[in-house]
Amino acid sequence: MAPAYCPACGRAQVADARFCSNCGQSFEAAPTAPAAAVDHQAMAQNMLYWQRLEWKLRAGRLLGLAAGILAWWFVVGPAMAGNPIGTFGAFFVLAFLGIWIGGQLVLQAIAKPRQ
Numbered sequence: 001m002a003p004a005y006c007p008a009c010g011r012a013q014v015a016d017a018r019f020c021s022n023c024g025q026s027f028e029a030a031p032t033a034p035a036a037a038v039d040h041q042a043m044a045q046n047m048l049y050w051q052r053l054e055w056k057l058r059a060g061r062l063l064g065l066a067a068g069i070l071a072w073w074f075v076v077g078p079a080m081a082g083n084p085i086g087t088f089g090a091f092f093v094l095a096f097l098g099i100w101i102g103g104q105l106v107l108q109a110i111a112k113p114r115q
């Protein structure tokens with residue numbers, strides 16, 4: 001059954017018309033039920049995608065943090081010997097840099113635009 005007005009252009013419609021007399025919009029499509037089912041599935045897949053991405057991000061940040069601490073321990077720490085403030089500061093800089101770089105690497109390697 002045709003709607004009283006075309007949903008696309010708003011033109012008043014003849015009862016039982018299958019297409020809009022003005023713009024040709026079809027009135028036969030019933031978008032509510034099937035679209036809702038598809039949306040639900042897509043939403044579940046999207047959630048799974050973001051959950052996996054979050055875990056990969058955590059892993060990447062953890063590895064980055066480990067790399068930053070290792071760099072600090074073997075390279076920066078000995079170079080900063082006798083400079084406790086520099087040693088302390090370098091630890092935080094390298095740790096946060098490692099976390100940030102790890103996250104960025106994961107994002108660039110794995111993240112895809114939403115489909």
Ligand SMILES: [Zn+2]
Binds near residue numbers: 011022023025
């Ligand atoms: Zn129309």
